[in-house]
Amino acid sequence: MKAEGRHAGHVVVVTGSSSGIGKGVAFTFAKNGASVVVHGLTEGPVTDTVVDIRAIGGLAVGVHGDVAEASTHDDIVDAAMREFGRIDHLVASAGIQTYGDSLTTSAKDFDRVFAVNVRGVFLAVQASIPQIRKNKGTVSIISSVQGVATQKNVVGYSMSKGALNAMARAFAVDEAEHGVRVNVILPGSIDTPMLRTSARQWSDGTDAGEANVIRDWGLSSPLRRVGKPEEVGEMCSFLASGLASFVTGAEIRVDGGLLAQLGEDLPASPD
Numbered sequence: 001m002k003a004e005g006r007h008a009g010h011v012v013v014v015t016g017s018s019s020g021i022g023k024g025v026a027f028t029f030a031k032n033g034a035s036v037v038v039h040g041l042t043e044g045p046v047t048d049t050v051v052d053i054r055a056i057g058g059l060a061v062g063v064h065g066d067v068a069e070a071s072t073h074d075d076i077v078d079a080a081m082r083e084f085g086r087i088d089h090l091v092a093s094a095g096i097q098t099y100g101d102s103l104t105t106s107a108k109d110f111d112r113v114f115a116v117n118v119r120g121v122f123l124a125v126q127a128s129i130p131q132i133r134k135n136k137g138t139v140s141i142i143s144s145v146q147g148v149a150t151q152k153n154v155v156g157y158s159m160s161k162g163a164l165n166a167m168a169r170a171f172a173v174d175e176a177e178h179g180v181r182v183n184v185i186l187p188g189s190i191d192t193p194m195l196r197t198s199a200r201q202w203s204d205g206t207d208a209g210e211a212n213v214i215r216d217w218g219l220s221s222p223l224r225r226v227g228k229p230e231e232v233g234e235m236c237s238f239l240a241s242g243l244a245s246f247v248t249g250a251e252i253r254v255d256g257g258l259l260a261q262l263g264e265d266l267p268a269s270p271d
Contacts, residue, residue, distance in 0.1 A: 004033060005031070005032035005033025005034070006032045006033065006237065006241045006242075006243075007029055007032045007033045007034035007088075007089075007237065007240065007241070008032075008033035008034075009033070010033070010034045010035070010086075010088040010089060010135075010137075010240075011034065011035045011036075011037065011080055011084040011085075011086050011087050011088050011089070012026075012029045012034045012035070012036055012037070012087075012088065012089040012090070012091060012240070013036075013037040013039070013076055013077075013080060013087055013089070013090045013091070013124070013128055014026045014029070014036060014037065014038065014039065014090075014091045014093060015039045015067055015076070015090075015091070015092050015093055015094040015120070015121075015124050016039065016040065016067070016092075016093040016094030016095060016142075017036070017038045017039055017040065017049060017091075017093060018038060018039070018040025018041070018042075018045035018046045018048070018049050018062075018064075019040065019045055019049075019192070019193050020093075020190075020192035020193055020194055020229060021093050021142055021187060021190055021192055021229045021232050021233075022039075022040075022091070022093035022094065022142070022229075023049055023229060024228065024229025024230040024231075024232060024233040025091050025093060025142075025229070025232060025233040025236045025237075026038055026049065026053065026060070026233075027052075027053065027056075027230065027233065028230055028233030028234055028236065028237050029089075029091075029233070029236070029237060029240075030053045030056065030058030030059075030060065031056065031058070032237055034058075034088075034089070035058070035059040035060065035061075035083075035084045036053055036058065036059070036060045036061075037060070037061055037062075037063065037076055037079055037080045037083075037084075037087075038050050038053070038060050038061070038062045038063070039062070039063050039064065039065075039067075039072075039076055039094065040062075040064055040094075041064060041065070041066060041067075041094075042064055043062075043064045046062035046063070046064045047062055049062065050062040059083075059084070061079050061080070061083045061084075062079075063075050063076045063079050066116075067094045067116055067119075067120030067121075067123065067124065068115035068116055068119050068120050068123075069123075070123050070127070072123075073123045073124055073126070073127035073128070074127060076124075076127065076128070077127050077128055077131065080128075080131070081131070086131060086134070086135060087128050087131035087132055087135070087137070088132065088135045088137040088138075088240075089132070089137050089138050089139070089140070089240045090124060090125065090128045090129075090132060090137075090138075090139045090140070091139075091140045091141075091142065091236050091240075092120070092121040092124045092125065092139070092140070092141045092142060093142040094116065094120055094121075094124075095116060095117045095120075095142065095160075096112070096113060096116045096117065096194075097154075097157055097194055097197075097198060098110075098112070098113045098154070098156045098157050099153050099154060099157075099201075100153060100154075100155055100156060101152070101153050101155055102155055104153070105155045105156050109156055110156045113156040113157055113160050114156070114159075114160055114163075117157075117160035117161065117163075117164065118160050118163045118164065118167070121141055121164060121167065122167065125139055125171060129175070129180070132180055133175070133178040133179070133180055136178070136179030136180060137180060137240070138180065138181045138182070138183075138239060138240045139168075139171060139175070139180065139181070139182040139183075140182075140183055140184070140185060140236045140239050140240065141164050141167065141168045141182070141183070141184045141185070142164075142184075142185050142187065142232070143161045143164040143165055143168070143184045143185065143186050143187075143251075144157075144158075144161040144186055144187060145186045145187065145188050145253060145255050145258055145259055146158045146161050147161030147162040147163075147164060147165045147186060148162070148165065148186065148251070148259065149259055161186075164184060165184050165186075165251055167184075168182055168183060168184035168249070168251070169184075169249050172248045172249030173249065175248075176248060181239070181244070181245075181247065181248035182248055182249065183239050183244075183247060183248060183249065183250045183251075183252060184250070184251050184252070185232060185235055185236065185239075185252050185253075185254055186251055186252065186253045186254065186255065186259075187227065187232050187253075187254045187255060188221060188226075188227060188253070188254065188255030188256055188258040188259075189214075189217045189218060189220075189221070189226040189227065189255075189256075189258075190226060190227040190228065190229055190231075190232060190254075191214070191226045191227065191228055191229070192229060195214065195217075195226070196210060196214070199211075199213040199214045199217070200213075214226055218256075220258065221255060221256035221257050221258040221261075222256060222257035222258075222260065222261055223256035223257055224256075225256065226256075227254060227255070227256060231254060232254050235252060235254050239252070
């Protein structure tokens with residue numbers, strides 16, 4: 001394990017860290033000295049991520065399972081305590097995307113997106129918070145800009161992300177007396193497998209079409225690009241550090257300025 005770094009000696013649980021944003025978060029914490037509990041739905045990607053973290057000199061252990069099941073979170077906590085003896089930080093990143101409006105969103109899809117995106121986060125916090133309280137640690141919840149501003153045809157997803165924003169506020173108020181800080185991060189378009197799957201769905205199905213959709217999504221923000229998972233990871237790392245000791249209950253956007261701008265530009269100034 002790295003002997004130095006802002007999280008040296010700390011243990012972080014990152015749900016949904018076998019790919020995408022969660023993987024970027026896990027690597028950022030590992031590079032800053034933390035031991036990492038890697039979680040994903042299936043065993044193979046979890047094992048690969050653990051191997052990759054160990055390859056850079058970090059300590060990691062993996063757990064796989066459905067975040068909608070309480071037993072998965074029991075397994076995560078058991079692994080953390082068995083391997084590392086403590087939990088200091090939780091980053092709840094596991095989530096899924098669904099599409100549909102008020103008529104085309106099926107009850108099955110609605111139930112599943114809430115089971116993973118909302119119930120999964122609640123269970124993660126509930127399972128780990130007794131250990132986090134002991135160390136006056138932190139919780140960071142990965143939400144989305146779609147929790148406060150919405151595209152068409154994402155009713156279930158947007159509702160689930162809005163619920164996470166409210167959940168984080170409630171947890172922050174309750175946990176303050178225990179010395180635990182809770183914040184929620186709202187990423188914009190981040191280059192992840194989930195984003196690429198969505199881009200392919202809304203393109204002509206070719207690699208070039210997918211790339212064009214991703215480019216266009218990036219151009220919609222003032223920074224004119226999509227973000228990287230490690231850029232979200234750096235924000236999570238900051239929030240878990242002493243540098244953010246007076247930050248709790250905050251909704252922090254990592255979106256390239258997407259929500260800071262209006263959708264329409266002013267007309268060109270007359271000559």
